[in-house]
Amino acid sequence: MKFELTILGSGSAVPTSKRNSAAQVLNILERYFLIDCAEATQHQLRRFHIPYNKINHIFISHLHGDHYFGLMGLLSSLSMQNRRGEMHIYADERLQKIIEGQLQIMKTRFTYPLFFHYLSRKEERIYEDRSVTVTAFPLLHRKDAPVCGFLFQEKERERTVLKKEAEAWKVPIAFMQYLKKGADFISPEGEIVSNSRLTVSPPPARSYAYMTDTLFRERFADVVRGVDLLYHEATYGKELEAVAKENFHSTAEQAACIACLAGVKKLLLGHFSARYPDPTCLLAEARAIFPNTFICTDGDTFEIPALKRNT
Amino acid sequence: MKFELTILGSGSAVPTSKRNSAAQVLNILERYFLIDCAEATQHQLRRFHIPYNKINHIFISHLHGDHYFGLMGLLSSLSMQNRRGEMHIYADERLQKIIEGQLQIMKTRFTYPLFFHYLSRKEERIYEDRSVTVTAFPLLHRKDAPVCGFLFQEKERERTVLKKEAEAWKVPIAFMQYLKKGADFISPEGEIVSNSRLTVSPPPARSYAYMTDTLFRERFADVVRGVDLLYHEATYGKELEAVAKENFHSTAEQAACIACLAGVKKLLLGHFSARYPDPTCLLAEARAIFPNTFICTDGDTFEIPALKRNT
Numbered sequence: 001m002k003f004e005l006t007i008l009g010s011g012s013a014v015p016t017s018k019r020n021s022a023a024q025v026l027n028i029l030e031r032y033f034l035i036d037c038a039e040a041t042q043h044q045l046r047r048f049h050i051p052y053n054k055i056n057h058i059f060i061s062h063l064h065g066d067h068y069f070g071l072m073g074l075l076s077s078l079s080m081q082n083r084r085g086e087m088h089i090y091a092d093e094r095l096q097k098i099i100e101g102q103l104q105i106m107k108t109r110f111t112y113p114l115f116f117h118y119l120s121r122k123e124e125r126i127y128e129d130r131s132v133t134v135t136a137f138p139l140l141h142r143k144d145a146p147v148c149g150f151l152f153q154e155k156e157r158e159r160t161v162l163k164k165e166a167e168a169w170k171v172p173i174a175f176m177q178y179l180k181k182g183a184d185f186i187s188p189e190g191e192i193v194s195n196s197r198l199t200v201s202p203p204p205a206r207s208y209a210y211m212t213d214t215l216f217r218e219r220f221a222d223v224v225r226g227v228d229l230l231y232h233e234a235t236y237g238k239e240l241e242a243v244a245k246e247n248f249h250s251t252a253e254q255a256a257c258i259a260c261l262a263g264v265k266k267l268l269l270g271h272f273s274a275r276y277p278d279p280t281c282l283l284a285e286a287r288a289i290f291p292n293t294f295i296c297t298d299g300d301t302f303e304i305p306a307l308k309r310n311t
Numbered sequence: 312m313k314f315e316l317t318i319l320g321s322g323s324a325v326p327t328s329k330r331n332s333a334a335q336v337l338n339i340l341e342r343y344f345l346i347d348c349a350e351a352t353q354h355q356l357r358r359f360h361i362p363y364n365k366i367n368h369i370f371i372s373h374l375h376g377d378h379y380f381g382l383m384g385l386l387s388s389l390s391m392q393n394r395r396g397e398m399h400i401y402a403d404e405r406l407q408k409i410i411e412g413q414l415q416i417m418k419t420r421f422t423y424p425l426f427f428h429y430l431s432r433k434e435e436r437i438y439e440d441r442s443v444t445v446t447a448f449p450l451l452h453r454k455d456a457p458v459c460g461f462l463f464q465e466k467e468r469e470r471t472v473l474k475k476e477a478e479a480w481k482v483p484i485a486f487m488q489y490l491k492k493g494a495d496f497i498s499p500e501g502e503i504v505s506n507s508r509l510t511v512s513p514p515p516a517r518s519y520a521y522m523t524d525t526l527f528r529e530r531f532a533d534v535v536r537g538v539d540l541l542y543h544e545a546t547y548g549k550e551l552e553a554v555a556k557e558n559f560h561s562t563a564e565q566a567a568c569i570a571c572l573a574g575v576k577k578l579l580l581g582h583f584s585a586r587y588p589d590p591t592c593l594l595a596e597a598r599a600i601f602p603n604t605f606i607c608t609d610g611d612t613f614e615i616p617a618l619k620r621n622t
Contacts, residue, residue, distance in 0.1 A: 014388050017357055039384040040351035046328055063417060069384045073350040076376045077325050094416050101412050105405050106374060107455060144418060 001306040002027050003154065003206045005229065008044035010270040010296040012235050013066045015040065020298055021066035022271060024231070025050050026152055026208060028132050034058040035150060035210050041070035042077050048299050053083060057127060059134070060091035061212060062147035068095065072102060079110040086113045090126050090136065092146060093118040119148045123223060131155055137223040139214035141248045149211040151224060157202035165198050203306040209264070212271045215245065216254035221261035228304045230264040231296070233271035234282050252282035256289035270296035312617040313338050314465065314517045316540065319355035321581040321607040323546050324377045326351065331609055332377035333582060335542070336361050337463055337519060339443050345369040346461060346521050352381035353388050359610050364394060368438060370445070371402035372523060373458035379406065383413060390421040397424045401437050401447065403457060404429040430459045434534060442466055448534040450525035452559045460522040462535060468513035476509050514617040520575070523582045526556065527565035532572035539615045541575040542607070544582035545593050563593035567600035581607035 004027045011019030021038030025045070032054045034041075045052040052074070060068050068091070075087065087110075089095065096116040103109055117126060119136050127134035133153050141147040158180035166176070171185050179185065185193040209224035212233035224230055232255035236244040244251050250258075252269055259267035267290050272279045279295050286293040294302070315338045322330030332349030336356070343365045345352075356363040363385070371379050379402070386398065398421075400406065407427040414420055428437060430447050438445035444464050452458040469491035477487070482496050490496065496504040520535035523544035535541055543566035547555040555562050561569075563580055570578040578601050583590045590606050597604040605613070 013391055015354055015357075017354075020354075039381065040354055043326055043328075043331075043351055043354075046326075065384060065387045069387070070350065073376060073380045076380070080324055097416050098413055101416070102409055105408050105412070 001203070002029060003208070003304040003306070005208060005231070005268075005302045006048055006050060007268075007270065007296045007298055007300045007302075008041055008048065008050075009036075009038050010272065010298050010300075012233075012271045012273050013064070014274055015066075016274050016277070018277070018298070019272065019274075020044055021069075022061075022212060023070065024210070025052075025055070028152065028154065028206075030054070031129070031132060032056070033134070033152065036061055036067045036212075037069075037071045037074060038066050039069040039073070042074040044298065045074075053078065053081065055087075056085060057088045057090070057134075059126075059136075059150050059210075060089065060095060061139075061149070061210070062141060062145040063092045063094055063098075064142075064145050064213070067213075071095075072099060075099070075110060075114070079112065083110075083112045086115060088115045088117060088127075090117045090134075091119060119146075121146060131157075135223070137220075139211060139220060140217060141213045141215070147213055149209060149214070149220070149223065151207065151209045151227070153207045154205040156205045159195070159199035160202055161199050169193050169198065171198065200308075203308060206304045206306070208304070211258070213249055215248050216250045216257065218257075218261060221258050224258070224262045224264060226263050226265075228265045229268065229302060230259055230262065230266070231268040231270060232258055234269040234279075234286065235271050235273050237276070237282050238285055252279075252286040253289060256286035256293060259286075259290040259293070265292065266302075267293040268296050268302060269293060312514070313340060314519070314615040314617070316519060316542070316579075316613045317359055317361060318579075318581065318607045318609055318611045318613075319352055319359065319361075320347075320349050321583065321609050321611075323544075323582045323584050324375070325585055326377075327585050327588070329588070329609070330583065330585075331355055332380075333372075333523060334381065335521070336363075336366070339463065339465065339517075341365070342440070342443060343367070344445070344463065347372055347378045347523075348380075348382045348385060349377050350380040350384070353385040355609065356385075364389065364392065367396060367398060368445075369398070369400045369402075370437075370447075370461050370521075371400065371406060372450075372460070372521070373452060373456040374403045374405055374409075375453075375456050375524070378524075382406075383410060386410070386421060386425070390423065394421075394423045397426060399426045399428060399438075401428045401430060401445075430457075432457060442468075446534070448531075450522060450531060451528060452524045452526070458524055460520060460525070460531070460534065462518065462520045462538065464518045465516040467516045470506070470510035471513055472510050473508075480504050480509065482509065511619075514619060517615045517617070519615070522569070524560055526559050527561045527568065529568075529572060532569050535569070535573045535575060537574050537576075539576045540579065540613060541570055541573065541577070542579040542581060543569055545580040545590075545597065546582050546584050548587070548593050549596055563590075563597040564600060567597035567604060570597075570601040570604070576603065577613075578604040579607050579613060580604060 008023035009020035234252035319334035320331035545563035546560035
């Protein structure tokens with residue numbers, strides 16, 4: 001029942017000795033989703049003991065080097081380890097040219113099938129399985145590198161059957177699937193047993209949103225409304241708002257505004273400019289607007305626990 | 312008068328938590344030469360406090376990812392720091408396609424001029440300045456990636472004039488250049504003053520050779536004969552000699568054989584397979600043949616001091 005984010009890189013364009021550039025891994029029920037892949041992401045995956053051979057889906061927000069220069073190394077290492085399973089990459093279509101171009105020049109190929117899924121410039125569901133959906137949505141960065149945010153959502157699960165109650169009412173196995181969907185049970189004697197006596201609600205579905213690199217626009221709050229956890233870039237402090245604008249980035253205050261407007265539960269700040277070796281000032285700035293804010297450091301993990309809902 | 316090697320990566324194909332893949336920086340008289348550039352080399356340069364903006368020449372032995380995947384990141388970081396000075400890369404010609412292909416796809420360019428110098432498949436001088444020469448020479452690795460070793464040599468310097476002696480004999484300033492070249496001095500009185508009374512020999516020219524990745528061939532010793540310092544790959548121990556051969560690599564014993572045959576002064580081993588977290592066994596194997604052998608660890612520096620020669 002895990003829903004856990006590990007920060008692999010919390011710095012911005014140029015890595016520092018303390019903060020690598022952008023990468024994170026999100027473990028939802030033992031599915032490992034890699035989000036961005038700066039140079040040395042494979043090193044960070046090893047350092048923080050992430051079983052990176054379990055990563056099957058990689059989401060690249062945009063094609064600036066600090067978000068994808070580690071991809072070729074990671075994919076190659078997996079190939080050297082004789083990976084066979086499919087790998088899916090969700091990115092700007094030019095990334096396929098960059099990766100496959102290198103493979104062609106070197107007349108080589110990976111040991112596993114690699115699939116590219118292109119990000120469009122509109123909000124769309126780009127991944128779905130039995131338990132999870134991923135939605136990409138456009139943000140606003142430099143023209144050379146259109147950028148997407150990503151929203152990871154657990155699907156609502158079926159109701160949990162109370163075994164003892166179901167046994168007491170002798171509910172047939174074949175009827176269980178209807179119970180899970182909320183149906184009442186009618187006993188052989190014709191008595192109506194309300195579903196709420198036989199089941200409880202599932203834990204609430206959890207959600208995480210990733211927003212970097214981007215200018216501040218109020219409308220970006222719409223897509224991530226109410227998420228449990230929001231990671232938002234805070235490259236600069238408000239004293240450099242003009243610089244942030246010029247470089248198509250956000251300030252810590254602006255990140256907090258998005259969290260407020262969207263009514264998220266918890267905000268994480270990252271992508272700090274190297275000029276903030278200690279980003280405490282950025283944290284204070286954001287907390288003044290959105291108190292439940294935290295600073296990301298490489299290796300940090302943030303879990304969203306599965307809450308029980310006994311109704 | 313520095314001649315100092317810093318190991319940035321002492322591991323092989325897949326980086327481990329202790330050893331990054333191949334990269335080294337050689338500081339000869341404050342010229343910084345980068346040799347190979349695995350992923351995260353820019354991280355290692357920062358970690359070991361190398362002023363990497365001073366690197367103007369990069370030598371890539373061959374196009375396997377563990378020797379060049381860090382190049383794009385390093386070049387990009389230099390560009391983000393607004394570097395203006397020329398950068399020269401000595402490599403397989405396909406590297407130009409790989410780097411420039413990415414720049415074209417991204418419709419971007421660096422802030423500084425980038426020059427590619429192609430390595431041929433024969434021994435040749437690829438770099439020369441007032442004090443240093445670099446020679447590339449073919450080694451033998453997989454067919455997809457022809458590999459070169461590199462030999463860095465200081466040039467013989469001119470003789471050092473003994474000021475007091477020269478003053479005592481009233482040698483004119485204009486004659487100093489001839490003294491430095493070894494000429495005797497004839498005093499105004501017609502006395503022949505032997506050059507050896509007025510000068511001493513310069514410190515001996517120093518040399519370093521880099522050999523990875525390669526199969527063992529006795530003939531490879533010819534090029535590196537008598538060097539002060541030889542770095543040679545030792546991916547495997549002799550118990551895996553067949554595997555080494557199959558993978559076009561060398562054992563520690565074979566590295567020591569090259570050192571012996573070439574009569575080098577000191578041997579460094581590196582490029583260890585991840586199966587040797589502690590390569591002491593490889594060291595012992597090599598020392599049995601060539602005692603003055605040392606193991607490389609990331610961050611190690613090896614200096615060749617400038618010896619005075621008072622003759």
